[in-house]
Amino acid sequence: MQAWLISNLVAGALFAGGIALGVAVRRNRLWREATGELARRRPVALGVIALFVGVALLDSVAWVGGVEAGEDVVAVLEAQSVIDRAFLGFQEKSYSAPFASAEFYGGARLAHPGRHPLGTDILGRDVLYLTLKGARVALLIGGLTSLITIPLALLFGVSAGYFGGRIDDVVFFVMSTLASMPGLLLLIALIMAMGRSTLSVCIALAVTGWVGFCRLARGETLKLRELDYVQAARALGVSEPRIILRHILPNLMHLVVVTFVLMFSGLVLSEAILSWLGIGVDGSWGQMIDRARDELSRDPIIWWNLSAAGAALFVLLLAVNFVGDAVRDILDPRTLRENL
Amino acid sequence: MLAYVIRRLLYGAVVVLGVLLFLFVLFFTVTDPDDVARRALGEKALPEVIEQWKANHGYDKPLWPWQAERATESLLYDHFRRMLSFDFGRSDADDAPIAERIRRGMGPSLSLTVPLFVLGLGVGLALSLFVAFFRETYIDRMGVFLCVLGMSVSILLYIVGGQYAIGKLLRWFPISGFDFTPELLPRFLALPLVVGLAAGFGSDVRFYRTVFLEETNRDYVRTARAKGCGEGRIMWGHVLRNAMIPILTHTVLAIPFLFTGALLLESFFGIPGLGAITVDAIQGNDFSTLRTMVYIGSLLFILGQILTDVSYSLADPRVRLG
Numbered sequence A: 001m002q003a004w005l006i007s008n009l010v011a012g013a014l015f016a017g018g019i020a021l022g023v024a025v026r027r028n029r030l031w032r033e034a035t036g037e038l039a040r041r042r043p044v045a046l047g048v049i050a051l052f053v054g055v056a057l058l059d060s061v062a063w064v065g066g067v068e069a070g071e072d073v074v075a076v077l078e079a080q081s082v083i084d085r086a087f088l089g090f091q092e093k094s095y096s097a098p099f100a101s102a103e104f105y106g107g108a109r110l111a112h113p114g115r116h117p118l119g120t121d122i123l124g125r126d127v128l129y130l131t132l133k134g135a136r137v138a139l140l141i142g143g144l145t146s147l148i149t150i151p152l153a154l155l156f157g158v159s160a161g162y163f164g165g166r167i168d169d170v171v172f173f174v175m176s177t178l179a180s181m182p183g184l185l186l187l188i189a190l191i192m193a194m195g196r197s198t199l200s201v202c203i204a205l206a207v208t209g210w211v212g213f214c215r216l217a218r219g220e221t222l223k224l225r226e227l228d229y230v231q232a233a234r235a236l237g238v239s240e241p242r243i244i245l246r247h248i249l250p251n252l253m254h255l256v257v258v259t260f261v262l263m264f265s266g267l268v269l270s271e272a273i274l275s276w277l278g279i280g281v282d283g284s285w286g287q288m289i290d291r292a293r294d295e296l297s298r299d300p301i302i303w304w305n306l307s308a309a310g311a312a313l314f315v316l317l318l319a320v321n322f323v324g325d326a327v328r329d330i331l332d333p334r335t336l337r338e339n340l
Numbered sequence B: 001m002l003a004y005v006i007r008r009l010l011y012g013a014v015v016v017l018g019v020l021l022f023l024f025v026l027f028f029t030v031t032d033p034d035d036v037a038r039r040a041l042g043e044k045a046l047p048e049v050i051e052q053w054k055a056n057h058g059y060d061k062p063l064w065p066w067q068a069e070r071a072t073e074s075l076l077y078d079h080f081r082r083m084l085s086f087d088f089g090r091s092d093a094d095d096a097p098i099a100e101r102i103r104r105g106m107g108p109s110l111s112l113t114v115p116l117f118v119l120g121l122g123v124g125l126a127l128s129l130f131v132a133f134f135r136e137t138y139i140d141r142m143g144v145f146l147c148v149l150g151m152s153v154s155i156l157l158y159i160v161g162g163q164y165a166i167g168k169l170l171r172w173f174p175i176s177g178f179d180f181t182p183e184l185l186p187r188f189l190a191l192p193l194v195v196g197l198a199a200g201f202g203s204d205v206r207f208y209r210t211v212f213l214e215e216t217n218r219d220y221v222r223t224a225r226a227k228g229c230g231e232g233r234i235m236w237g238h239v240l241r242n243a244m245i246p247i248l249t250h251t252v253l254a255i256p257f258l259f260t261g262a263l264l265l266e267s268f269f270g271i272p273g274l275g276a277i278t279v280d281a282i283q284g285n286d287f288s289t290l291r292t293m294v295y296i297g298s299l300l301f302i303l304g305q306i307l308t309d310v311s312y313s314l315a316d317p318r319v320r321l322g
Helices: A003-027 A029-041 A043-060 A073-077 A082-086 A127-163 A165-180 A183-194 A198-225 A228-235 A240-276 A285-291 A293-297 A304-331 B002-030 B033-041 B047-056 B075-084 B098-133 B138-151 B155-169 B185-216 B219-226 B231-252 B263-268 B274-283 B287-315
Strands: none
Touching: A003 A029, A003 A043, A029 A043, A029 A304, A043 A082, A043 A127, A043 A304, A082 A127, A127 A165, A127 A198, A127 A240, A127 A285, A127 A304, A165 A198, A165 B002, A165 B287, A183 A198, A183 A240, A183 B002, A183 B274, A183 B287, A198 A240, A228 A240, A240 A285, A240 A304, A240 B155, A240 B263, A285 A293, A285 A304, A285 B155, A293 A304, A293 B155, A304 B138, A304 B155, B002 B075, B002 B287, B033 B047, B098 B138, B098 B185, B098 B231, B098 B263, B098 B274, B098 B287, B138 B185, B155 B185, B155 B263, B185 B231, B185 B263, B219 B231, B231 B287, B263 B274, B274 B287
């Protein structure tokens, strides 16, 4: 299947999943109260995140055709997302400052004077466009990695904690092996070995990131296993998969939510570092920062590339961090500390 | 006690073997030697050239012992034997001996990471103690807000911004470079240190503050207050001491990684340490150097962990020897 079709499907599935999740949350009183409290405490941060998610969704919905021929030969044949279409044709030849009407070097007149609120980069691409495209990449890295990490960590953590014995030994050994390697080096080694692609970056981030949450899930399961209602269920002859599904997993859900939010900013920051090392994901803000490195030493300096990517990264992470703190306070004020 | 130490050492050894096996799977089967050769020589290299390259770099053997005529004639055996005897061989990229390179990189790395670690701990503790002293006030809220702000900025921006603002605009310190002579060393280290401290303070201060606040809710603090201790004395004399246990557990485990250097700081500021060697290895597809660095890093970490565990069981009678 073609990449753009998959992207559409993923965007649609995420949207449907989000609505289904919203309905599920509204049905459960505790979750409803928690989300209400969150919305009361952090309305601005939630709005900012919603804005980024919206941009990312707009950039994921793509289709072929509908582009006027003559503008761009490639664009006619390839699928273009909503964001792509909005910026189609606003191509310049080289650097231009924000809202400039002439090129930065040489002063040749721009094709679209005053239409680039954040200027253009060395190839004449609109910086606002590139920055908006980065939102999708950032959310993809955070989201896809979490989708790999959390089920995996839950599976291993819960089975190690619940069954103990051999399984626990094996899981614990794998965890100590992975945890003993320096995080960034392990990340780099994994990406180098698997080749450079978005998926391998996500898998590498997942392999290095699951240990912390797995340890947490294991510890919580160990505690839950001894609680009276679990003992009672066992005495009544409830089967073990059923105990895990009904009594253990629901009591770990708040940890899942908190981990997801707290992990997110770390993942995006790691990707920025990987981009700087040349093994990041194409189109990310990290790559924009990487490309803009030498621009500061030009004279006069070119600051808009770096500032745009840096500011977008900063605003998203700030919002996520604020929401993460609030989520932790609301859902779990005690057991979670910095052990993630 | 002795039995515990021995058991701990044995488990550490098993983990080292696990790390080696993981590295073998990653660097010999996920990317097999043919891939490595092709990346070094180019996609269109002739099969003979690739075979020659593999022979030169010692990759011309079967992977697993059961594929070879003798078990000792396999890459798995070679990998374990060499790593365990610290014979790291030569670099895949430029044939330089890796052990020699690491020995030379250790000094510059430590000269950056040790001051960074000590200063970071000191500054972080001082700031967080200050914030925790004014808990539940605007100073505290302001401090936490600043920490979250600091945590949301990518380290890349700290580095680029620091180089630009301090190195280029203010011209206080050289932008990059390194010199081991005592007069020049501080000048070259100053900028990376400032940037490293700025990049780390957010999460550190926040973590220390949580620990401090947790301690201030304990009973002994109330007792101290009841018998008339001043708030300052409670913070310095009682809370700081007790909070040091979780804080040290957290920080001691970071010490082994001081040896592997600071990847980004070193390569940005031109410090020829182990971090810069690793970055060069990434950019040059130098797999043998990369896996040696991972191996050394985890070896040091495992050793550090064993030492911490053993010293805890000696120092704290509550720790069970399980």
